[in-house]
Amino acid sequence: MGFLDKFRKKPRVTPGGSPIYRYETPEEPGWRPPESVGAYAEEITEHFEALFPGRESFVFHELISDLVHIDINIMRPTEKQDFYVLYTTGMSDLPMTLPDELSDREDLKYAELYLFLPGSWDLGKEFSLSSDMPESSYWPVRMLKFxxxxxxxxxxxxxxxxxVPNGPEYTPLCDGVGFGGVVLSWTGEDNRLGGLNAEDGRKINFYSVIPAYKEEIEYKLKYGMEGLDKVFCEKQLPMILDIHRPxxxxDFKEVLDQ
Structure with missing residues (x-):
């Protein structure tokens, strides 16, 4: 699934059991105002504040929204935990479209995303994101919104x-960054980072967004997420984004997503 492609076609399944969907750009549908805005934002925010207490935070509000209203919530580093916490709200306002074989899985239809940035990351000094922030600082926010x-x-x-590869050529997510796409996973042993059950009974899953290299994504297509997860664990993938990580x-040279 590329960042700039649309419309699902019948998938091809890789040796690792991963269906590969292709997307084509559709005709411009016109502006579609969101049906609801931040239906679970308060509950999600309270959940993350309980997980990461004592942090200053601010919200990067989306000014003009199409289809869904996506906000990026940013929790600042603390002295003991020197990293930012970024998470979305608004994604769970609508159900996702599951494949036919999973259409009855209500527990998979709603989700939000999160990632951790190092405390040295420049996200501005005030309680807002600067409009002139360089792309080298802004790209994780843009990625989460997309x-x-x-x-x-x-x-x-x-x-x-x-x-989700960034196009068929695994275009770098930002100039100077080697990652050509992302992998969605769970982080750590605290299952509270896996999601929450809202007051109305809705299950909202939280997925960690891991910027990844082309070879890591192709490895997952060959050996499945269990195989890639084993590599991540054995080689100690950092929980906090490190754009210089190896x-x-x-050595994985096969190309399955082509």
Whole structure:
């Protein structure tokens, strides 16, 4: 699934059991105002504040929204936990479109995304994101916004183990960054980071967004998420984004997503 492609076609399944969907750009549908805005934002925010207490935070509000209203919530580093927490709200306002074989899985239809940035990351000094922020600082925010809207815009879904290459050539997510796509996973042993049950009974899953190298994504297509997860664990993938981290599957040369 590429960042700039749309419309699902019948998937091809890789040796690792991963269906590969292709997307084409549709005709411009026109502006579609969101049906609701932040239906679960308060509950999600309270959940993250309980997980990461004592942090200053602010919200990067979306000014003009199409289909869904996606906000990026930013929790600042603390002295003991020197990293930012970024998470989305609004993605779970609408159900995702599951494949026919999973259409009855209500527990998979709603999700939000999160990632951790190092405390040295420049997200501005005030309680807002600067409009002139360089792309080298802004790209994780842009990536989260795109991914959160992706399943609703493309009538598909995102879940654990899904990979999203940045186009067929695995274009770098930002100049100077080697990652050519993302992997969705869960982080750590605290299952509270896996999601929450809202007061109305809705299950909202939280997925960690892991920027990944082309070889790591292709490895997952060959051996499944369990195989890639084993590599991530054995080679100690950092929980906090490190744009200089080594490729954990550098010798994997097969190309399955083509």
């Amino acid at each position: 991914l959160a809207r992706f399943p609703h815009e493309y009538e598909t879904w995102l879940g654990w183990g899904h990979t 490729n954990l599957c550098p």
